[in-house]
Amino acid sequence: MKKRIAVLTGAGVSAESGLGTYRDNGGLWDNYDPMEVASIEGWYRDRAKVLDFYNMQRRHLREARPNGAHLAIAGLEKDYIVDVITQNVDNLHERAGSTHVVHLHGEVTKVRPENSCNEEDGFSEKSVFDIGYDEVRLGDKAPNGVQLRPHIVFFGEAVPKMEQAMDLVSKADVVLIVGTSLSVYPAAGLYRYASSDARIFIIDPAEVPLFDRRIVHIRKVATEGMKDFAGML
Secondary structure, X not given: OOOEXXXXXXXXXXXXXXXXXXXXXXXXXHHOOHHHHOEHHHHHHOHHHHXXXXXXXXXXXXXXXXXXXXXXXXXXXXXXXXXXXXXXXXXXXXXXXXXXXXXXXXEEEEEEXXXXXXXXXXXXXXXXXXXXXXOOOOOOEOOOOOEEEXXXXXXXXXXXXXXXXXXXXXXXXEEEEEOOOOOOOOHHHHHHHOOOOOEEEEEOOOOOOOOOOOEEEEOXXXXXXXXXXXXXX
């Protein structure tokens, strides 16, 4: 029976594809106030500004390509059952060939009516649909006549797929963390749900807080670190 690997990924895994990180020096939050363009309060205050921000994200994603780390993660499926749990809103894991990807923070290529996928409807994604790299403007309506919004988990909103992610981590024989400094909660605490006999690896060039003695820290960028990880499996 194949062993299971849960792969937790952050912005660092897509940085080598040319997509900007958020919190690093020179990252997106150096140039944009996240409370203005990525919070639920910002959405209600200025929907046009938020839509423009995610239109820009889609334009950048259209030009990006999966890098060696995305491809290496997808390649693990040859020998393992692989669950990718990502904080990223891009589609590079899917484009690299990963077949089971859980997007904790949503997907930038998808939209939904602003009154759906919430507590009232049990976070149902029935009204979510893919627009690829198209733009969305103020006044663009869903079939129900309501303004379209990005299918993104804004700051100030619940992360509805956290329980699914916890379950996948708890079942894993190996937990691999790639491209995140474990500073964004609640995702940063996911590895704590690993079983007591699971092996845990983290690939990130930065100093990261290691709260578990089992963690093997590979201090390299994602593409290089994945090569080291493959040799340690």
